[in-house]
Every structure is written in structure tokens, then in C-alpha cells.
Amino acid sequence: xxxxxxxGNPAESLALIERERANLERDITPDPRWMLWPWGxxxxxxxxxxxxxxxxxxxxxxxLPDWLPLLVLMTLILAAGVTxxxxxxxxxxQVSGPTSRQGLLYGVTWSxxxxxxxxxxxxxxxxxxxxxxxxxxxxxxxxxxxxxxxAGGALWNDRDLYFLGAWTLxxxxxxxxxxxxxxxxxxxxxxxxGMIVAGLIGWLRLx
Amino acid sequence: MTEIDPRVTELDPVIHAQARLRVVSxxxxxxxxxxxxxxxxQESLRMTAGNLSVHLRKLEDAGxxxxxxxxxxxxxxxxxxxxxxxxLAFEDYTAALRAxxxxxxxx
Numbered sequence: 001x002x003x004x005x006x007x008g009n010p011a012e013s014l015a016l017i018e019r020e021r022a023n024l025e026r027d028i029t030p031d032p033r034w035m036l037w038p039w040g041x042x043x044x045x046x047x048x049x050x051x052x053x054x055x056x057x058x059x060x061x062x063x064l065p066d067w068l069p070l071l072v073l074m075t076l077i078l079a080a081g082v083t084x085x086x087x088x089x090x091x092x093x094q095v096s097g098p099t100s101r102q103g104l105l106y107g108v109t110w111s112x113x114x115x116x117x118x119x120x121x122x123x124x125x126x127x128x129x130x131x132x133x134x135x136x137x138x139x140x141x142x143x144x145x146x147x148x149x150x151a152g153g154a155l156w157n158d159r160d161l162y163f164l165g166a167w168t169l170x171x172x173x174x175x176x177x178x179x180x181x182x183x184x185x186x187x188x189x190x191x192x193x194g195m196i197v198a199g200l201i202g203w204l205r206l207x
Numbered sequence: 208m209t210e211i212d213p214r215v216t217e218l219d220p221v222i223h224a225q226a227r228l229r230v231v232s233x234x235x236x237x238x239x240x241x242x243x244x245x246x247x248x249q250e251s252l253r254m255t256a257g258n259l260s261v262h263l264r265k266l267e268d269a270g271x272x273x274x275x276x277x278x279x280x281x282x283x284x285x286x287x288x289x290x291x292x293x294x295l296a297f298e299d300y301t302a303a304l305r306a307x308x309x310x311x312x313x314x
Contacts, residue, residue: 010304013228017301020232020252027251028236028243093279096286097241
């Protein structure tokens with residue numbers, strides 16, 4: 001077909017316009033599955049191990065080595081951080097201008113927030129009993145995640161991301177109020193599950 | 208139905224060619240002042256580099272797009288963006304298409 005020839009039918013033209021817009025939009029947006037599923041999996045697996053080893057009221061559902069849940073959670077979170085960093089940077093290289101600068105600053109904000117809270121928690125968790133110390137770390141970091149997803153939703157005008165952040169924060173606060181042990185289970189199911197679902201919805205919308 | 212509506216031929220001739228309409232449509236996704244790399248645009252549009260260059264030159268001549276050569280680190284990069292004028296032309300064009308479509312549907 002000669003592509004210099006105009007289309008005769010307005011409906012065909014409008015369909016063509018929408019198709020090309022959707023194509024480029026998908027090509028320059030980091031795949032929501034790669035951005036959210038690694039975190040969802042880290043939370044699902046990591047916090048499940050925490051719940052099984054450090055259950056409510058000091059119960060041990062499965063007698064895992066006491067270092068295992070933290071090691072698994074940290075390893076999976078590190079892997080998730082690297083994955084989203086690489087995928088985000090790759091998408092950022094395709095586009096130049098205010099949006100990629102926003103993306104870079106948003107990414108740096110995550111590292112800054114997590115580092116600041118890690119310093120604070122490391123400083124005071126020693127004086128807390130172990131269950132409360134665990135709750136401080138997990139509850140604090142999940143709250144940071146929820147808040148930054150909400151901020152991301154506001155920044156990118158993305159309702160789904162904003163809702164995911166609010167949902168994560170709600171689950172976190174409910175878990176904190178119920179107490180150590182239950183917090184792990186709630187964050188595992190609602191938080192980790194929420195990110196899996198959000199990644200799926202984001203991907204379906206782009207397709 | 209693919210017969211040509213006579214009113215369609217009065218639309219903006221620069222973006223009325225199918226290939227250039229596709230280019231401008233894709234670029235309209237970018238936010239103001241954002242640009243996309245040439246290879247990404249080419250891949251997304253599934254055009255050859257030569258073909259895309261020809262159409263970009265025509266769009267550039269009309270002042271609808273801006274093509275900038277720059278460097279990402281050491282690798283040279285060509286960036287493409289829609290100018291304000293190009294965005295306005297695209298918006299006028301889609302509005303005209305919709306206006307053509309509405310009375311047609313009422314018949």
C-alpha cells in the first residue's frame with residue numbers, strides 16, 4: 001500500500017490515530033508487570049516466611065532457621081530494586097525531556113526515603129523487644145512504599161498507582177494496629193497481592 | 208466503506224498522508240517538550256529508517272516536528288518531538304475528522 005496516499009474514511013483515520021498512540025504509549029512506558037511483580041513476589045514470599053516463623057504472640061508455625069525470613073525478604077527486595085531500576089532506566093532512555101527528569105528524581109526519592117528510615121530504625125530498634133523491632137522495620141518500610149506509590153500516582157496522574165499506594169498504606173496501618181505476626185500476614189496477602197493485581201491491571205490497560 | 212468523502216480532501220495536506228498522520232499521532236502521546244529517540248519511534252511505527260526520515264523532513268519543513276541531534280553519553284542520538292504548531296495541527300485535524308464523522312453517523 002502506498003503510505004503517501006490519504007485515507008478516505010474519517011473513522012478509519014481516527015482508528016489509525018488511536019492505534020499509533022497506543023503503540024508508542026506502550027513502547028515508552030516501562031512494563032507494569034516488570035515494575036510491580038518483583039516487589040509483589042518479594043512481599044508475598046518474604047512476609048509469608050516471617051508469618052510462619054514469627055507468628056502472632058510468639059507462635060512458630062513452621063520451625064524455620066531464625067535468619068531465613070529476613071535473608072529471603074532482603075534478597076528478593078534487592079532483586080526487585082535492581083529489576084525496576086534497570087527497566088525504569090531503559091524506558092527513560094527512550095524519551096528525553098521533563099518526563100524522564102521527573103522519572104529520575106522520583107527514582108532517587110525512593111532511595112533517599114528508604115535510606116533515611118533505615119538509619120532511624122537501625123538506631124532505635126535495638127532498644128525495642130524483638131517483635132516490636134520487626135514491626136517497626138516492616139511497618140515503616142511498607143508505609144514508605146505506600147506513600148511513595150501515592151506520590152507517584154499524583155505525579156504521573158495515574159489513579160491505579162495512587163489507589164495501590166493508598167491500599168498498601170491501609171493494609172499496613174491495619175496490620176500495625178493488630179500487631180506483630182498478623183502484620184506479616186496482612187502485608188503478604190494484601191500488600192504483595194495488591195502489587196501483583198496492580199501490575200496485571202496496568203499491563204492489560206496498555207495492551 | 209472506503210470511498211473518499213469529498214470533504215476529507217480539504218483537510219491539512221501535511222498530515223493527511225497516511226504515513227505522516229501515523230508519525231504525528233504517535234508523537235502526540237509525548238507530553239509538551241518531551242522527545243522520543245528516532246529508533247524507538249521507528250520501531251513503534253514499523254517504518255524503515257529511510258521512509259521515516261523522508262516524512263520527518265516534510266513535517267519539519269512544515270514546522271510540525273523538531274528533530275535534534277544530540278549525545279547520550281558517547282553515543283549519538285536523534286530526538287524527535289512535536290512542536291506546538293504540530294500539536295495544534297494534529298488537534299485541528301482530529302477535530303475535523305470527528306466533525307465529519309458525526310453527521311455521517313446520523314444519516
